[in-house]
Amino acid sequence: MSRSFQTKGICAKTINFNVENGKVKDVEFVGGCPGNHAGIESLVEGMEVDDVIKRLRGITCGHRESSCPDQLAVALEEYKAENK
Structure with missing residues (x-):
């Protein structure tokens, strides 16, 4: 399921992602x-959610x-909180 996150305080306005x-x-x-x-998109592709959070x-x-x-x-933290 595709998710969309509205960012705060940065140049990018939205981050779209999936978790499988x-x-x-x-x-x-x-x-x-x-x-x-x-670069970020390529590096995190296929990584565990917790690993991405820990590193970034x-x-x-x-x-x-x-x-x-x-x-x-x-x-990703928001995603985890909503999908416990």
Whole structure:
């Protein structure tokens, strides 16, 4: 099931993703830096949800309190909370 997460405080406006059997699939950032997003999307493809959260949570971007990787982790945390 495809999910859409509205980001806060970063360039990308939305993150679309799927989770299948506990693994992250089909991540797509809408807006922001295409090259960086392509790298994140490729690196997390097929990773366990908890591993992505552990690696990306808390990363900041310059003076911002969050970043695209951090917001993906937040989206996955929200997904986990809704699917207990």
